[in-house]
Amino acid sequence: MRLLGRFMHKNNQFLKACRREKTDFTPIWLMRQAGRYLKEYREIRSKIDFLGMCKRPDLVTEVTLQPVDIIGVDAAIIFADILLPLEKMGIHLEFAKNDGPVIHNPVRTAKDIEALQAIHTDEDLPFLPEAIRMVKKELNGRVPLIGFSGAPFTLASYMIEGGHSRNYLNAKMMMYNEPELWHRLMDKISIVIINYLKAQIKAGADVVQLFDSWVGCLSDEDYRKFILPHSKKVIDGIKGEEVPLIHFGANTAMLLSSMRDAGGDVIGVDWRINLDEGWEKIGFDRAVQGNLDPTLLFSNPQEIEKKVKDILKRAGGRPGHIFNLGHGILPTTPVDNVKALIDLVHNLSAKQ
Numbered sequence: 001m002r003l004l005g006r007f008m009h010k011n012n013q014f015l016k017a018c019r020r021e022k023t024d025f026t027p028i029w030l031m032r033q034a035g036r037y038l039k040e041y042r043e044i045r046s047k048i049d050f051l052g053m054c055k056r057p058d059l060v061t062e063v064t065l066q067p068v069d070i071i072g073v074d075a076a077i078i079f080a081d082i083l084l085p086l087e088k089m090g091i092h093l094e095f096a097k098n099d100g101p102v103i104h105n106p107v108r109t110a111k112d113i114e115a116l117q118a119i120h121t122d123e124d125l126p127f128l129p130e131a132i133r134m135v136k137k138e139l140n141g142r143v144p145l146i147g148f149s150g151a152p153f154t155l156a157s158y159m160i161e162g163g164h165s166r167n168y169l170n171a172k173m174m175m176y177n178e179p180e181l182w183h184r185l186m187d188k189i190s191i192v193i194i195n196y197l198k199a200q201i202k203a204g205a206d207v208v209q210l211f212d213s214w215v216g217c218l219s220d221e222d223y224r225k226f227i228l229p230h231s232k233k234v235i236d237g238i239k240g241e242e243v244p245l246i247h248f249g250a251n252t253a254m255l256l257s258s259m260r261d262a263g264g265d266v267i268g269v270d271w272r273i274n275l276d277e278g279w280e281k282i283g284f285d286r287a288v289q290g291n292l293d294p295t296l297l298f299s300n301p302q303e304i305e306k307k308v309k310d311i312l313k314r315a316g317g318r319p320g321h322i323f324n325l326g327h328g329i330l331p332t333t334p335v336d337n338v339k340a341l342i343d344l345v346h347n348l349s350a351k352q
Helices: 003-006 015-017 041-043 050-054 059-068 084-089 110-115 127-141 153-163 169-177 178-204 222-235 252-260 277-280 292-296 303-313 337-350
Strands: 093-096 102-103 146-149 209-211 245-249 266-268 288-289
Touching: 003 153, 015 093, 041 050, 041 059, 050 093, 059 127, 084 153, 084 178, 084 292, 093 252, 102 153, 110 178, 110 303, 127 146, 127 178, 127 277, 146 153, 146 266, 153 169, 153 178, 169 178, 178 209, 178 222, 209 222, 222 252, 245 252, 252 266, 252 277, 277 303, 292 303, 292 337, 303 337
Parallel strands: 146 209, 209 245, 245 266, 266 288
Antiparallel strands: 093 102
C-alpha cells in the first residue's frame, strides 16, 4: 500500500515528468528553494544554528513547506544538508559563520579511512526520517516530496579537503597517487549513501536526488575511472525502491554522457550548455532537469520571460522536462521574481 499511496498526489506533474509521461504543464521546483531568500526562513534561522535547525523535525517541516506555500512549486524537497551523515561517520563538522562547513579532522590516510564508521540512518540520524514523515503528513498529498544525498565524489572531497576548495588538490592527489585508498574511501561512502537514501524513501520520499555539486572539476576520463563505478553503485543500490532518482552535477556539460551511464531517471543540466544540446548528449530515453542560470532571477521580468521561453522551446514539448535552476537559488534573490518565474513556467507551458 505504501508504494501505491506514494503516487496519489493532487499535483502529480513532477512525478509524471520524472517518468517521462505527458504532463499538463512543465513542473518546476528550485534547488535551495527553502532558504535565505525567504524572510520566513531568515526569521527561524536567526534563532538557531544551522545544524541544530536540521536536527529539529518541527523546524525542518516548517521550512520545507515554505516554498510550497509561498511560491507555489510543484515539489517539496526536505530541508537538510548533504553533510549530515558525516558526523556519525566520525567527522568533526562545524558550520562556521560566513565560512560554510569546516571539517576539523580531514580524511587523508589509510588510518583515517579505517576509522570511518558505517551508519544506519534510522538509528543514527532519526530526526531526518521523522521530519520526512511530518512533512508528508502536512503536505497531505498536495505535491511530492524529494529526499536527497550528496554523491560519493562530493562527500569524499569535503572529507579530504576539510571544507570548500578551489582546486581539490588533496582529493585529486589521493585519486592519482593512492587510487586504492581513494576507491576504499568511495566504497565506504557509497554504502552509507545507499542506506541514507533508502531510509528517506522508507519514511516517505517520493523522489530522491543525488547532488554531485563538485564533480565538474574533473575530466571525463577521470570521472569514468574514479567516480562512475561508485555513483553507479549508489544508483543501482536503490533501484528496487521504485522511486525516480535525479542525478545532478554542477558544471558538468562535458560529463553528461558519463553521468547518464552512471545512472538516474532524470539527469540535471546546468546553464553552461543549452538544454536541447544537453538532452541530446544524455539521450532522450532519460528525463532532464534544468536549466536557468540563477543570476537571471536578478534581472527584469522581460529578460526572465525571454529566457524561460527559450528553455521551454529547447525542451520542445518532449515528455520528461522538469524546470529548475542550473544550481541553487542565490540568497538575495528577489522573491517576487521567483514567484513570477513559477507563474511563467506554468502559464507558458500549459497544454491547451
